[in-house]
Every structure is written in C-alpha cells, then in structure tokens.
Amino acid sequence: MSALQKSRFKELNHSECAGAPILKSLWERFDFSLLLTQSGIIKRNGTPSWLICFLYVVGLVSNYSSVVQMAQLANKDALLKPMFHPWKLA
Numbered sequence: 001m002s003a004l005q006k007s008r009f010k011e012l013n014h015s016e017c018a019g020a021p022i023l024k025s026l027w028e029r030f031d032f033s034l035l036l037t038q039s040g041i042i043k044r045n046g047t048p049s050w051l052i053c054f055l056y057v058v059g060l061v062s063n064y065s066s067v068v069q070m071a072q073l074a075n076k077d078a079l080l081k082p083m084f085h086p087w088k089l090a
Contacts, residue, residue, distance in 0.1 A: 017062040020079045027054055047087040055080070055089075 027033070033050040043049045058080070059070030071089040074080045 017058050017073065017077060017079070019061055020058050020077075023058055023061065024054070027057075047084070047089060051083065051087070052089075055084075 027050075032053070036050050036053060041049050041053075055070055055074055056067070059067070059073060062073065064070050064073065074084045074089055
C-alpha cells in the first residue's frame, strides 16, 4: 500500500468578507454614493467618504466590533486592498 501524495491545489487569495462583492454591486445599484453626497457628507481630501462608509458596512456584516479592526481589514483583505490602494486609513 502506497502513501498518498500531498495535493497540488493552487493557493488562491480569498477574502475574509465573502459578501464584499455583493455589497459593492448593491451599493452601486442603489447609488449610495449619490445619497451621501446629497445629504451633505463630503470630504475635501483623503479617503472618499463613500469608501469609508462602505468599509463600515462591510465591517458590520463581517461582525467586526471596532473601527480599528475594520481599518485593519482593509489593509489585509484580498478584495478590499485594491479598493483602498491609494489611500491609507488611520
């Protein structure tokens, strides 16, 4: 009887928050960015306000309890990292 060899699966970059693409498509479909702008929530520089709000919603859905954990999620998650690439969250 021979021993089984180790599997040769390709390692994929998966997201910790699997619902982020679905939330992003819903965000764009209902145009929440426009709602934020119309309500007067505007930032002059730094990370756009819609992106911060989107991260907050993703963090709530992912069951993160603090804003610091949500900011860390944006720096390490495979799907969120390209969205926040030019900006750095404090």
